[in-house]
Amino acid sequence: MTKDEAIQYIGIRYVEGGESLDGFNCWGFLRFILAKHFNKTLPAVPIGDAHRTREIHENALQCGLYQPVGKPEHGDAALLRGGESPHVGIYLDFDGGGILHSLEGVGVVWTPIKQLRMLGFSRIIYYKVN
Numbered sequence: 001m002t003k004d005e006a007i008q009y010i011g012i013r014y015v016e017g018g019e020s021l022d023g024f025n026c027w028g029f030l031r032f033i034l035a036k037h038f039n040k041t042l043p044a045v046p047i048g049d050a051h052r053t054r055e056i057h058e059n060a061l062q063c064g065l066y067q068p069v070g071k072p073e074h075g076d077a078a079l080l081r082g083g084e085s086p087h088v089g090i091y092l093d094f095d096g097g098g099i100l101h102s103l104e105g106v107g108v109v110w111t112p113i114k115q116l117r118m119l120g121f122s123r124i125i126y127y128k129v130n
Helices: 003-007 026-038 050-063 113-119
Strands: 066-069 077-081 087-092 098-103 107-112 123-129
Touching (some): 026 098, 098 113, 107 113
Antiparallel strands (some): 066 123, 077 123
């Protein structure tokens, strides 16, 4: 994914459960970008069912669908923690690195790594999607 390709998504609105150019939630956006630009597939997860989402995540880890990595590379998934709910995006190695993600109430944005704490995300776990 090039920087110009990433920029075209900025400003697309946030839609709960959204998985298309009409609007995305964070997981739908991550799934869309990985499929379109990196030829990788993540499972769909039920919105609002934290128990089922956690179960899907644990199964994906056990099956090797994705694995945690210490240092992110272009196209790795990012799990952002800091609030009540986990949030996801995709790490892109532009301008010192950052996360392209769809924020509730905002839409798709680019956030440099250095600014994630200002949004309340105190912990990031990166995953290589196989």
